[in-house]
Amino acid sequence: MLTHCIKYRYFNVINVVILICLIxxxxxxxxxxxxxxxxxxxxxxxxxxxxxxxASGVTGEGSQSLLTAHKxxxxxxxxLDLKFKQQSIKPTLASSTSLIPxxxxxxxxxxxxxxxxxxxxxxxxxxxxxxxxxxxPPKLYGPLATYSHSTNFKEIAKANPGLQPGGRSKPTxxxxxxxxxxxxxxxxxxxxxxxxLNNLHPMLMRQQLDYGIFVIDQALPTRFNRAMLMNxxxxxxxxxxxxxxxxxxxxxxxxxxxxxxxxxxxxxxHLSAAIDKFRYxxxxxxxxxxxxxxxxxxxxxxxxxxxxxxxxGGEDDDMATRIRNSGYKITRYPMDIARYRMxxxxxxxxxxxxxxxxxxxxxxxxxMKTDGLNSLNxxxxxxxxxxxxxxxxxxxxxx
Numbered sequence: 001m002l003t004h005c006i007k008y009r010y011f012n013v014i015n016v017v018i019l020i021c022l023i024x025x026x027x028x029x030x031x032x033x034x035x036x037x038x039x040x041x042x043x044x045x046x047x048x049x050x051x052x053x054x055a056s057g058v059t060g061e062g063s064q065s066l067l068t069a070h071k072x073x074x075x076x077x078x079x080l081d082l083k084f085k086q087q088s089i090k091p092t093l094a095s096s097t098s099l100i101p102x103x104x105x106x107x108x109x110x111x112x113x114x115x116x117x118x119x120x121x122x123x124x125x126x127x128x129x130x131x132x133x134x135x136x137p138p139k140l141y142g143p144l145a146t147y148s149h150s151t152n153f154k155e156i157a158k159a160n161p162g163l164q165p166g167g168r169s170k171p172t173x174x175x176x177x178x179x180x181x182x183x184x185x186x187x188x189x190x191x192x193x194x195x196x197l198n199n200l201h202p203m204l205m206r207q208q209l210d211y212g213i214f215v216i217d218q219a220l221p222t223r224f225n226r227a228m229l230m231n232x233x234x235x236x237x238x239x240x241x242x243x244x245x246x247x248x249x250x251x252x253x254x255x256x257x258x259x260x261x262x263x264x265x266x267x268x269x270h271l272s273a274a275i276d277k278f279r280y281x282x283x284x285x286x287x288x289x290x291x292x293x294x295x296x297x298x299x300x301x302x303x304x305x306x307x308x309x310x311x312x313g314g315e316d317d318d319m320a321t322r323i324r325n326s327g328y329k330i331t332r333y334p335m336d337i338a339r340y341r342m343x344x345x346x347x348x349x350x351x352x353x354x355x356x357x358x359x360x361x362x363x364x365x366x367x368m369k370t371d372g373l374n375s376l377n378x379x380x381x382x383x384x385x386x387x388x389x390x391x392x393x394x395x396x397x398x399x
Contacts, residue, residue, distance in 0.1 A: 133174035133208040137261070140206055146254040146341050150194035157387035160201045167197075167213035167389035169205055176210035178263045180293075181243040183233030184251050184389075185226045187218045187351075192251045192343050197388045200249075203258045211262070212241060213389040219381055222398045224351040227305035227315035229394070232378050234304060236392055238296070245295045247271070253290050256339040267331045268294045268323050273338035280339060288323070288330055289316035290340065302326045303372030306360070310398055314357025321364040 157163050162172065170176050182200070186193065193215065204211050216233040218224060230248045237243055245264035253272055260271055272290030274280035294302075302322040309315040323330060332338055360367075382393040 130173070130175050133171055133176055135177070137206060137208045140258045142257060142259055143339075144199075144203070144256050144258055146256060147195060147198045148343075149198075150191045151198050152194065153197070153386050153388045156194070156198050156201060159198075160205060162205065163201060163388065165387055166385045167201075167387075168211070169201070170210035171205075171208045174208065176208055178209050178211075179242060179244045180209050180211040180262055180264065181234065181237035181241070181246045182211055182213045182249055182262070183230050183237065183246055184213065184215045184249050185218070185224075185229035185233070186215045186251055186391075187220075187224055189251050189345075192345065193389075195343060196249075196251055196254060199254045201388065203255060204262060206258055207261050207263070209262060212237065212243075215389045215391045217391055217393040219393055219395045222396050223310040224312075225307070225310050225396055225398075227309050227318070228307040228376070228378070228396060231304045231307060231373055231376055232394055233392070234299065235373065235376060236380075240390075243296065245293060246299060247291065247293045249291050250289075252343040252345060253340045254343065255291075256341055257337045259337050260333055260339070262293060264295050265293050265331060267328050268292065268298060269331050269333075271333070271338060272340045273332040274335045275340045275342055277342045280335065282332075282335070286317065286320045286330070288320045292319075298326070298328060300373065302328075303368055303370075303374060306364070306367065306371050307375055307377075308360055308367070308371055309354055309357065311354030311357075312351050313354050314361055317361055318364050321361070322368050325365055325368065 151159075160169075163169050167182075182204075184193070184196070197213070200213070214233045214237050216229040216236070218229055233248075234246050237246065247262045250272075253275065255271075262271070268288075270288050270290075270292050272292075273282055275290065302319075302325075305315055305322075306318045309318065320330065377397065379395045380392060381395055382391075384391040384393070
């Protein structure tokens with residue numbers, strides 16, 4: 001009997017131990033105890049990073065950089081969460097605002113207001129940031145059918161939304177890579193100017209240029225000096241805006257291909273290499289007339305064009321020599337791109353052949369340091385802000 005009782009007691013002890021184990025198991029298995037979120041959060045963030053990289057299509061070193069940046073973002077967000085939690089505890093530590101000095105409350109309110117203002121300002125700046133325009137503008141047509149009819153300047157402006165008074169325009173969807181002053185030497189050719197601007201503005205807008213058009217009108221009776229007008233146009237344009245380069249454009253040449261981009265070239269560029277008058281062939285290798293583009297630093301190093309060529313001819317060959325003497329070379333687009341149509345006209349009165357042109361060409365190298373931008377002398381008679389261009393009327397003394 002005693003032996004039987006001892007065995008029964010051991011049996012009860014074993015049952016109690018098993019019962020305790022069952023109770024503990026049930027408590028940890030079925031009751032909702034708080035657990036650490038560190039590992040799941042890390043896993044979730046890792047999955048999020050992988051998904052972002054897959055969506056971006058970036059591989060190799062680029063994907064590793066993107067992953068690092070995303071981890072830094074996650075880390076920053078965690079710090080912000082911790083800061084927010086710490087701030088949310090403050091009201092429980094001070095149950096009554098009467099325990100806090102009024103000066104501290106005022107200081108805290110001012111600081112909070114500054115943080116909100118700074119955050120709003122940064123957000124505004126981020127939303128207003130634009131990217132640079134594409135290297136190759138996406139809306140180019142290629143070969144163009146040129147307009148031959150003249151249209152008044154107001155109608156041209158109306159047909160080109162975004163064109164500002166004075167002939168200024170720049171893209172709104174991106175930051176232009178080129179700030180270009182278009183300089184047109186001019187006298188008594190309004191019909192040709194209307195035709196040119198009707199063709200030019202739509203093309204320049206598609207090329208996503210930040211540009212302005214300056215028409216330099218020479219007053220009578222002095223003989224026409226195309227080169228000096230281009231120097232004046234350059235000087236007047238640079239007073240008004242921080243242009244990076246200039247395009248010098250004859251009023252009677254219409255571009256036939258918008259891939260002939262009026263950008264700021266690495267070397268001086270002869271844009272009008274193929275003109276219908278010359279059967280779209282280059283008359284001679286050193287020609288630089290018609291339409292050309294040159295960077296600001298290069299033009300100033302060459303001292304611009306000569307101011308001594310009154311009448312027709314010679315100034316472009318003089319400039320070609322200045323380009324070579326300054327260590328540059330003339331570049332051109334392919335002939336199927338650098339195409340222009342010339343508006344037919346007779347030679348203007350006051351622009352007869354210059355009989356001194358050949359003699360002047362022999363002295364280019366000697367004159368170029370003292371004859372050019374640094375020897376300009378002219379009088380501005382009128383500045384007229386038209387819807388499509390800025391017309392500057394100047395008087396030049398031939399003496």
